[in-house]
Amino acid sequence: MQDIFQDINKQARLLLVPKAYFAWQTLLLLSLFSLFVAAALESIAGNDFIGIRVLTTLSWIFFISAVWWSLSEAKNLKVYGFRIDPWITGFVLCLFLFHPWRSDLRLRWAITSWPLISTGVMALPHFVNWELKTSLPNDKVKKTLITTLIVNLLLSSWIAFHFRIQDWLRDYPSLAVRGFDESEFVHDFTASDRQQPSQGAALLETMTSEISQALTDQPWYQTERWLYTRQTQLEAIFQRALETLDSPAESVFWRLDVAEPRRSGEGYALDLRANWVGPASREGVFYLEKSCKILPVEKPRPRVPQTGGTQTDRTQTNSAQTNSTQADEPQPIARLTSVSCGEDSPTEKFIGPDAAVVSPI
């Protein structure tokens, strides 16, 4: 038992305490030391002290140098014959340069430039020696370095392309309604029958709630006039609703389609149809539909015109005038509007070759 303990102790000493002072362990200890001093300073002098930043930066630099030095001494860090130590050092260097945990943009830059920075780490010893004298490497090394640089540029491009695709999906989330099975570029790791709702449902919900706000309890003749000028009215509502989307960038890919209002009973049925005109697969072209019933209701007209908001003011002044002429009549009846658009939220309907099979309706 004691032997084991002594052994571990010896191993730890060997690892941490340098045999010579000119060794990477010195740098690691220096890094830890500056970190401790920085922490101590922070507890005494608070967060804003400039020395803390200097010391943390120093600590990072010592740490990176220690990692670099220790890895370049390790001889067996090879994957399929390639030395991977520049990529580990490059990783630590990226952490220091970009602080990727601070924001998404920094994270992207860190990941995208990781291969390039690692190439720089790999190339630097070939250009600068320990005495800081610069020299050009010989032709063989130069060729290896160029090849490595090109391969790493390719890796960086792939990573940048990945983030570009993620940007598309963030800006235009309705692209993902039917998954990307047909793509020759991307693989979708969620289930192949991805059924992600598009933003169209939210769009139509916003529109219908605004329509019912605009029409409810309006006098019926005004509603009919509104329906007569529905194109401009609905277009304005549509534009406002597009702005409230979670990702307003994709509003360029939505078109509103308003059919002639159908007569239903005494009132009308107004069909709203939001067409997705953006990129979609052959079977994935879709639209969403929601129908609103606009009906006249007979309501007793209030005698004292003080309830209601600004929208009903005009009606009430009208009614006040009629009231003054026909003051003695019994409780008058007003034809007001009621709007009901149904509770269930609209779902995507696909127009494609096999729409009958695919459509969830």
Next chain:
Amino acid sequence: MEYEPILPLRMVVFQILFLLVAIALEAGILRQRLRLGFQTSVQYALVTNLAAIVFGWIAFLVLEPLMPLEIEAQIINYVLFNQLLLNGWTTEVGAILFGIGLIAFFGTFFIKAKGIEFFLRSDNAWQPLTKKPPRLPRDERYARARGTGIELGQSNARFIDTIIQANAASFSAILLLILLRAFVEGQGG
């Protein structure tokens, strides 16, 4: 930001596949026509093709955000849904694709020519390849000046010719593979 679990892995696989095809073809042509060694030809073909791909990627990554919305929608449509035509946008697509193909061909040709020249120079193999032919007897020189000589083709022209041929071979092969892929998919789905 939330990231969707969508990775461009198929692109990576196809890119590597096309790269292998191009390297195989071009290395063969380089070896045959420039009398380079087997390993050297493969190395040159690999590096120059990688360089061409990287230039293409940089061009795409720089230009794509600058594109107007219609073209961006086309790009998204192709990348995510493997379709070229959106909303009956046909003539422009044809012209643009043709233009891009032409630029790509001559761009890659230039990169490959310069890259292989650089590598040959650093291997000290450039001079023997393009050295002036030895001084010829007078009547033969006259024959050349009159344009009746047989060996008028300088080595440099031969070099350029080889690169164009290699480039054309790899472009045709990759185009064929892409068409084949589209055809197979049209059959399958």
